[in-house]
Amino acid sequence: MKLKKTRIGLLHTTIRGDEKLLIEAAEKRAIDLTLIDVREQIFDPLAEKPQLDVVLERCISTVKGMHAVEFYESLGIPAVNPLAIARVCENKFMTSLALVRHHVPSPRFILAFNEEQSKKAVIELGGYPVVIKPVSGSWGRLVARINDEHALEAVLEQKETLGGPNHHAFYIQQYIEKPGRDIRVHVIGGRVVAAIYRASSHWVTNTARGAEAIACQIDTELEKIAKKAGDAIGEGVLGIDVFETNDGYVVNEVNHTMEFKNVVRVTGVDIAGLILDYCVSLARK
Amino acid sequence: MNIQCPICDASFEIPASSEVAEIISCIECQNKLEVVGIHKESAKADVKEAPKVEEDWGE
Numbered sequence: 001m002k003l004k005k006t007r008i009g010l011l012h013t014t015i016r017g018d019e020k021l022l023i024e025a026a027e028k029r030a031i032d033l034t035l036i037d038v039r040e041q042i043f044d045p046l047a048e049k050p051q052l053d054v055v056l057e058r059c060i061s062t063v064k065g066m067h068a069v070e071f072y073e074s075l076g077i078p079a080v081n082p083l084a085i086a087r088v089c090e091n092k093f094m095t096s097l098a099l100v101r102h103h104v105p106s107p108r109f110i111l112a113f114n115e116e117q118s119k120k121a122v123i124e125l126g127g128y129p130v131v132i133k134p135v136s137g138s139w140g141r142l143v144a145r146i147n148d149e150h151a152l153e154a155v156l157e158q159k160e161t162l163g164g165p166n167h168h169a170f171y172i173q174q175y176i177e178k179p180g181r182d183i184r185v186h187v188i189g190g191r192v193v194a195a196i197y198r199a200s201s202h203w204v205t206n207t208a209r210g211a212e213a214i215a216c217q218i219d220t221e222l223e224k225i226a227k228k229a230g231d232a233i234g235e236g237v238l239g240i241d242v243f244e245t246n247d248g249y250v251v252n253e254v255n256h257t258m259e260f261k262n263v264v265r266v267t268g269v270d271i272a273g274l275i276l277d278y279c280v281s282l283a284r285k
Numbered sequence: 286m287n288i289q290c291p292i293c294d295a296s297f298e299i300p301a302s303s304e305v306a307e308i309i310s311c312i313e314c315q316n317k318l319e320v321v322g323i324h325k326e327s328a329k330a331d332v333k334e335a336p337k338v339e340e341d342w343g344e
Contacts, residue, residue, distance in 0.1 A: 014319060014335065015307040023304065037306050062341040138343020164340075239344065255344045 005032040006280045009055040009077075011068045013039055017261040018272070019058055025272035031280065038064050043071040053283035055079045056275065058257055062090050062136065065257060078282050080275070081236035081256045088233055089256035093135050093171050095233070102232035105225065105250045107243070108174040111135075115156050118170050119149065128152075129175040132159075136166055138255070139208035145175060176243045176250065181205055183216055183242040183249075186263060186271060187230040189278040192223045194269040196262065213262035225249045237275050286323065286330045292316045299330060308335050 008031055012019055015035075026033035034052065038059055055072045057079055059065030066086050069079045081089075088094045099106040110121040122130050129147045132155055137143075146152045159167040181199040184207075185192060195218050200211035207213055216222075222242065229240045229251045239258025243250050260271040286303060289296045295313035299320070303309070307320045309332070322331035 012306060015304050020302075020304070020307070035304065035306075060342050061339060062343065064341075136341065141343075257344050259344050 005030050006283045007032045007034065007051060007053045008276065008279050008283070009034050009036045009050065009052040009072070011036050011038050011055050011057045011059055011065065011072075013037065013059045013061050013064055016060070016259065018259050021261060021264060021272035022056070022058070022276065025270065025276050029273070029276060029280075031276060036068075038068045041068070043068070045071070045074060049075055050077065052077050054279045056279050057081060057086070060257075062086075062138075062257075066090065080279050080282060081238075082234070085234045085236045085238075086256050089238075089254050091135050092133055092137075092253060093169070095254050096171075096173075098232045099229060099251055099254075102228065104229045104232050105248065107176050107250055107252060110172050112170050112172070113168065115153065118152065118156060118172060121172055122146075122149075122152065125172065125174045131173045131175050132156075133171050133173065134163075134167055135169050135171045140204040140206035142167075143204060145203055146172075176245060176252075178203070178205065178243055181211070181214075181244075182252065183222065183244065184258075184263070185218070185222065185226040185240045185242055186258065186260065186269075187226055187238045187240060188271075188274045189237075189281065190227070190230060190235050192218060192226045192230075193274055194218075194263050194267045194271060195222065195226075196266055207259075207262055213266050215266045221249060225251060229254060237278065286328050288318075288320075288330045288332050290314060290316070290318060291333060292318075301328075303330060 057065045057069050069083045088098050093111045096109045108125050112118045132144045134142050144155050181197045182205045185195040195216040197214040197216045198205045198211040205211045226240050233254050239255035241252040286299050290311040293314035297312045309318050317335035318332040319335040321333050
């Protein structure tokens with residue numbers, strides 16, 4: 001009996017090296033992969049239903065990706081990651097709240113909407129330095145280390161004057177001194193599958209900002225905290241950012257459309273294949 | 286496949302496995318380009334300047 005191929009819709013905007021790895025991995029498996037450039041789609045729920053068993057969201061644009069996932073889920077097609085996960089991960093405040101709710105060690109944080117409250121909050125966080133981040137954003141962009149009250153006033157004024165409504169929500173996080181690196185852990189379907197160090201002499205350690213990817217051995221504690229963070233966010237395909245501190249690991253952020261080509265390069269773990277295998281396990285029967 | 290950079294006019298080859306929507310760099314001016322069409326019969330591809338990073342881009 002011929003096995004039916006799983007039909008996966010790869011939702012994308014521009015195609016990066018990560019998506020190329022997914023395309024290559026699909027060719028090695030019994031997968032019928034359809035590339036769907038969401039920029040070119042008309043999302044009409046009354047039009048013919050797409051013949052897909054599952055969609056894999058890999059859009060570089062969060063707004064476009066979330067709308068596309070909402071559309072396919074509304075048609076009864078499961079998505080990786082589901083909208084419920086995207087909603088938590090695309091907003092750092094929501095991510096942090098989910099981590100706290102599930103008792104996952106993470107840096108202290110607050111959200112405030114004005115300067116006066118922000119100044120009070122810094123004291124609550126233990127004083128300067130602190131880190132201000134946009135509630136939505138990635139690749140370490142517009143992240144600012146604030147060393148004193150003067151810098152806080154300047155950055156908040158700029159955010160209020162120049163930024164859109166999202167920038168008027170001040171997400172402020174305790175500054176964590178890192179050993180020149182952080183750790184990106186990949187969790188797929190509840191399984192911790194790979195980790196890399198992201199090493200940099202700069203305090204921002206995103207590979208998008210030039211940090212070097214180095215293979216990281218996953219010890220018991222790292223596996224435990226990554227799994228716990230994954231459980232807090234929901235089962236899916238997650239990139240979890242972890243800091244090493246004197247008191248143990250803490251989870252900084254969780255990403256829902258993680259880039260992984262550097263992880264594959266330095267660890268040899270077939271992340272693309274694991275993502276597709278996970279998608280097949282969720283496909284509509 | 287052969288392409289011509291719309292910014293500096295350089296002509297160069299990209300891999301046959303290139304996909305529409307893939308981002309490549311011009312070998313001359315280093316600008317980012319997006320593949321927008323592939324013509325396998327003539328071994329040519331169309332490209333345009335890649336979109337600029339937007340606020341909601343990321344992982």
